[in-house]
Amino acid sequence: MNQHIQMIVFVLILGAITSALLVGVDAWTEERIALNQQAELQSAILDAYEIEYTITQIAAVFEEHIEIIEIEDKIFYYHRDSGSLSFVIEGNGVWGPIIGVLTLESDLVTIKRITILQEEETPGLGGVISERWYLDKYVGREMDPALIISRSPNLANPNEVDAIAGGTRTSERFEIMINEGFQSYIAVWHAANGGQ
Amino acid sequence: MKLIRLRYKKWFNISKDGLTQNNPIAIAVLGICSALAVTNRVENAIAMGLGVTFVVIASSLTVSLIRRFIPARVRMVTYMVIIASFVIVVQLFLEAYFPIIAAALGAYVGLIITNCIVMGRAEAFAAKNPMRYTFFDGLANGLGYTYVLVLVALVREILAFGTILNYQVMPDGFVNWTVMAMAPGGFFVLAIFIWIIRELTNNYELQQ
Numbered sequence: 013m014n015q016h017i018q019m020i021v022f023v024l025i026l027g028a029i030t031s032a033l034l035v036g037v038d039a040w041t042e043e044r045i046a047l048n049q050q051a052e053l054q055s056a057i058l059d060a061y062e063i064e065y066t067i068t069q070i071a072a073v074f075e076e077h078i079e080i081i082e083i084e085d086k087i088f089y090y091h092r093d094s095g096s097l098s099f100v101i102e103g104n105g106v107w108g109p110i111i112g113v114l115t116l117e118s119d120l121v122t123i124k125r126i127t128i129l130q131e132e133e134t135p136g137l138g139g140v141i142s143e144r145w146y147l148d149k150y151v152g153r154e155m156d157p158a159l160i161i162s163r164s165p166n167l168a169n170p171n172e173v174d175a176i177a178g179g180t181r182t183s184e185r186f187e188i189m190i191n192e193g194f195q196s197y198i199a200v201w202h203a204a205n206g207g208q
Numbered sequence: 209m210k211l212i213r214l215r216y217k218k219w220f221n222i223s224k225d226g227l228t229q230n231n232p233i234a235i236a237v238l239g240i241c242s243a244l245a246v247t248n249r250v251e252n253a254i255a256m257g258l259g260v261t262f263v264v265i266a267s268s269l270t271v272s273l274i275r276r277f278i279p280a281r282v283r284m285v286t287y288m289v290i291i292a293s294f295v296i297v298v299q300l301f302l303e304a305y306f307p308i309i310a311a312a313l314g315a316y317v318g319l320i321i322t323n324c325i326v327m328g329r330a331e332a333f334a335a336k337n338p339m340r341y342t343f344f345d346g347l348a349n350g351l352g353y354t355y356v357l358v359l360v361a362l363v364r365e366i367l368a369f370g371t372i373l374n375y376q377v378m379p380d381g382f383v384n385w386t387v388m389a390m391a392p393g394g395f396f397v398l399a400i401f402i403w404i405i406r407e408l409t410n411n412y413e414l415q416q
Contacts, residue, residue: 015279018279019279019281019282022277022278022279022282022286023282023285023286026286026289026290027289030289030290030293033293033297034293034296034297037296037297037300037301038300040304041300041301041303041304044304044305045300045303045304045307048303048304048307051307052307
């Protein structure tokens, strides 16, 4: 019996000490990790407008060129010089959430650039979704009436894009994510600005 | 004369053991999963190696410190809790200060928890030895893992990308060997390294 009590006491003490250590380290690194994630988002947006920056002064450059506009809980990143918009789109991938940034030209229909911030798709197949050479296929495509990601796209139609070879389910979910994100954000934007 | 006397010091022999005769990767063939995965670039290999070195030293020292109090029945669980805590510390540290490397290593930092080298040293050495020797054992095993990783990564990065630590070293006309960046490249290079190290240390697995 004595042995069992000793064991339980040991486990409790061990748990308490390790928890305290982890809480401490988490508190110490929390702020920097949040800043890093913010910098990642900012660099995705600045890259879309081809604005130069260094990692140390990214926040200042971002503030200089980009205006953050919040309408009905939706956050828009508005490029002052060109009138283009960026916003964060999210959706479910095959294995986990996909989070990315969609940047539109000032006509608010043509895709300027897409960057993926987070994905857990199958490496080598659906994982291609975060690679630049694949995302470059979306540049200049139009969201009107909706983007179609197809295995055999007719590239003469401005709203069709080539799907990922070997990543059919990822492509399907990516298509839903882009279109839903686009429609919900643009509807809010036009409602607030009285456009179109 | 001092060099000769070094051979009779315990800490020297423990260190030599981890680096050569009992090298965790080449001789014991532990921790192969992460060794194959992160050796496509030298910087990833260095970061992973230092991460494992830190975890194996820290967790072995902790196990050694409390070795008299650990109840025998829960000792494996105890090692796991200690190792997992240090791995989370490494993960948070990388995310905070080296976010690009953290992103490149991805899930493999978290998987240090299941790296057999760390668990193996805790059970085989730290649980029975005082802290000062445990430190050398952890350091030697961590560095033994690191240097094999870095050497493998050197070969793979040069052939796969034509670079070392992202600096171009191969001439312009060099055609990248894409296979070296993928898993098969890791198997080829690692197997050749294990062969070389086993030849050099005269380690043969004789049939009984």
